[in-house]
Amino acid sequence: MRAICLNFQIHQPFRFRRYRFFDIGNDHYYYDDYSNETILRKMADHAYLPANKILLALINKYKNKFKVSFTISGPALEQFELYAPELLDSFVELAETGQVEFLAEPYAHSLVCLKDAEQFKAQVKKHQDLMEQYFGQRPTVLCNSEKIYSDEIGDLAAQMGFKAMLTEGAKHVLGWKSPNYLYCSAANPRLKLLMRNFQLSDDLSFRFSNQAWSEYPLTPEKFASWMDDEPKDEVINLFLDYDALGGFQPESSGIFKFLEELPKAVFKKTNFCFATPGEVADKLQPVAAVEVSHPIAWSNEERDLSVWLGNELQQEAFDKLYQLQPRMQTVTDAELVKDWEYLQACNHFYYMNTRFFTDGNAQRTYNPFESPYEAFINYMNVLSDFELRLNSFVPESKIEKEIAALNKLLEEKDEKLRKYELELKNLTTGKPKKNRTSKPGTNKPKKTATKSVKKD
Incomplete structure (x- = not known):
């Protein structure tokens, strides 16, 4: 079998509003609802929905000859529900064709794999549950956040029962070897590895509309001939951000049109078929083991973690966040847990990257902050308020325990005062006494990331 494996990643974080120092301890709502809704609606209308419509038409036209896969983060799916429910319906419709595979990833699109193995497993399991709930599939292939992979992460994936992982076909890892074959993990050979062909993938993601590119314009026939350049190649892994279709590359x-015509060109000019990652893992045999002692990713030229953890700002924020992890394990408050998940999205650390403010990188336009220092200060303000809230649930020190106990005592006294005030009011007005056991307004829905929001 010679296969083309298409995988599209979708992630939209819950972006934070400008959170000032004086908000700490006073306002526990962190989100820029307007931006979140605006960005999600823009991507839904101009990218995701049109692309889904084309994919569905291709699946219906070519039956089981055309297949794709998706990796959709937990926060992205939550925003589908909030701001574009018809988009979620369109993904369900794709799932019902039986030609679309949904992969697992850490629920929050986080970097937790670098800090806590057990929490990494917990986030992945939560995401698997979500995929099963929405799409009726229990993922057997893992695509870590931003295609991050190492031998240690691969071993964790194998322990969890995954049969394959997607990652970057980094040159410093593969050396002379081609990414166009199936490999396996050196740490645990049971885990198969699909390595991204970054040259062909980036031709579509970043160079497609560049009129200065020597290969412009790129046609489906030309692209199909490139994929068929080496007759012995077994699998071409095209892993793209779904934002490329209608986002990075506008309509x-x-x-x-390229997407619509690509399958026809492939079937006419090559002997490739389209297959999902799970099918590739089942039908092809690994040609070699790949050893990856240090984590690799797909987001920069070095294929490392420097876009998220390359400077002191990022490292300080990252370490400060996960210092709270042990105490979070005992927290059951749903609102606090949700905020904890949103805090872990790797985008927050990406915004603190100093490189894109000096090298003119085009992706800087997706950073809502004027500078990495502003991004750092904003994030740390949010994190400081979050830690105050966490202290009320799980005090860290003896002093904090005493403060938490006093706060609880004050709350109980306030509740008694409200109760007595209500009884007194009922007696003076002659109205029957109503039982109230909770604070006024506590049954009202709290602010969540469900407000209207803008997009990046």
């Missing part, structure tokens, strides 16, 4: 670039 005016012809990207949607």
Whole structure:
């Protein structure tokens, strides 16, 4: 079998509003609802929905000859529900064709794999449950956040029962070897590895509409001939951010027309078929083991973690966040747990990257902050308020325990005062006494990331 494996990643974080120092301890709502809703609606209308429509048409046209896969983060799915429910319906419709595979990832699109193995497993399991709930599939293939992989992470994936992982076909890892074959993990050979062909993937994601590119314009026939350049190649792994279709590459670039015509060119000019990652793992045999002692990813030229953890700001924020992990394990408050998940999204650390403010990188336009220092200060303010809230649930020190106990005592006294005030009011007005056991307004829905929001 010679296969083309298409995987699209979708992630939208819950972006934070400008959270000032004086908000700490006074306002526990962190989210820029307007931005979140605006960005999600923009991507849904101009990218995700049109692309889904094309994919569904191709699946219906070519039956079981055309297949794709998706990796959709937990926060992205939550925003689908909040701001574009018809988008979620369109993914369910794709799932019902039986030609679309949904992969697992850490629920929060986090970097937790670098800090806590057990929490990494817990986040992945939560995401598996979500995929099963929405799409009726229990993922057997793992795609870590931003394609991050190492031998240690691969071993964890194998322990969890995954048969394959997706990662980057980094040159410093593969050396002379081609990414166009199936490999296995050196740490645990039971885990198969699909290595991204970054040259062909980036041709579509970043170079497609560049009129200065020597290969512009890129046609489906030309692209199909490139994929068929080496007759012995077994699998071409095209892993893209779904935002590329209609986002990075706007409709005016012809990207949607290219997608519509690509299968026809492939079937006419090559002997490739389209297959999902799970099918590739089942039908092909690994040609070699790949040893990855240090984590690799797909997001920069070095294929390392430096876009998230390359400077002191990022490292300080990252370490400060996960210092709270042990205490969070005992927290059951749903609102606090949800905020904890949103705090872990790798985007917050990406915004603190100093490189993109000096090298003119185009992706800087997706950073809502004027500087990495502003991003750092904003994040640390949010984290400081979050820690105050956490202290009320799980005090860290003896002093904090005493403060928490006093706060609880004050709350109980306030509740008694409210109760007595109500009884007194009922007696003076002659109205029957109503039982009230909770604070006024506590049954009202709290602010969540369900407000209207903008997008990046």
